Amino acid sequence: MDRLFGTDGIRDTANTKVLAPVPLARLGQAIGWLLRHEPAVFSAGEAGAVPREPYGAAHAFKRPLVRDRVLIGRDTRTSGPMISAALAAGLLSQGINVVEGGVLPTPAIAHVTRTMGALVGIVVSASHNPAPDNGVKLISPEGFKIPDEAELRIEELMAAKVPEALTGPEVGDLALETAWDPATRLSAIATRYAGDLVDRARGWGLNLQGLRIVLDCANGATRLVAPWIFEELGATVIATGVDPDGARINDGCGALHPEAAAARVTAEKADLGISFDGDGDRLIVIDERGRVSDGDHVLAVCGRLLREQGKLDPAVVVGTEMSNLGLEISLREVGIRLVRARVGDRYVSHQMRSQGLILGGEQSGHLLFFEDSTTGDGILSALQVLRAMRRSGKTWSALCGCLKRLPQVLRSVRVLRKPAFESVPRIVEARRAMEKQLGSNGRLVLRYSGTEPVARIMIEGDDQATIDRMALELGELFREELG
Structure with missing residues (x-):
């Protein structure tokens, strides 16, 4: 049997191959059987310095029903509910309790899985791919991608036959956590994630009053939660890419097409523009002049900020083999060493965790801030950009001057x-x-x-x-x- 998992889970055209309902149910059964018989295979180890428990104002909101369940969330593609339902059916048949979270950014699923005791998280998304594609990626109880060994065991069970099925009252229970919280007009799960991010930013002293920010949500999973977070922190938000119809995700918008947000920044005389991808785990930044900057710029600026704060110890940032040589030179100027991992956030994450590092990422804008999160998070990365701007008193264009890109x-x-x-x-x-x-x-x-x-x-x-x-x-x- 060919490998099912690539560098970022399973991804293909929706309703074909393993992303058709019957094999998806078998995939859910395989995951469920392992959760019953070999649950340790999903563990990715401790999350290090990342806070485990939610804190602050988020406790005032409804506590979603997540503990000891598998949390399933998705982006806005038409095929998402079909894939989620098929996976849930397979899990339930193995006696695993499931919570359906509806449309959620990938980092929200990782955050709530880690902080609220889910068995694992399942993300139904093809990230930046076009709408006909979809995918499945699994999040460990610690909030990381599941280990390679877990993927191999799932593939082995898919190639064979799950030994037994349960019947009657032994099957699992399905809970729905998609209703809006009246205080936030977000679901309880999205509110938990958003409230914790706002609390985190306020803990830094971040206040966005007086800033005009364009947010391009790629007609994807951040369309509700991102504007709420930035408005809650005081910004005036000009939101675009917030009208999904199942087929428009990433279509001429978002991180793959930042020119849309760039035009809006200049037209609105905004201070900053942020373009997310379809599942919200990465970003592209647009300065006040409408110029586009990528993950290399964010690493250069935030690496300097962490170095100034005495937090970058050792003074090492993880990039990839695709990171521009200019980033390496820029970091070296302030005593920071760039090490390169293979392309793919799982490889960046592995290198960071193995060396006890807190900052890394990819040129594509998939960035890891291990002081605050276990996974790439476009909204958190945008808040880090704004943190650097507020702390320095400089515009994003001025801060980006520290990086001179090679052709x-x-x-x-x-x-x-x-x-x-x-x-x-x-x-x-x-x-x-x-x-x-x-x-x-x-x-x-x-x-x-x-x-x-x-x-x-x-x-x-x-x-x-x-x-x-x-x-x-x-x-x-x-x-x-x-x-």
């Missing part, structure tokens, strides 16, 4: 197969020649996407025209050799 080109090429690059002679030859031409002032990175049939090309160098030409040539070569 870089990123290209994605759809492929039919994914052989090792070193097994394709023409690719090996072209790569060797280009790396020789780039010399010590450039980098060339080739990799396959873990979630799509796509090969990625990243080239950095001194001259934009040269690296553009190289990327074009490699793209044509990939199409010829890989389909």
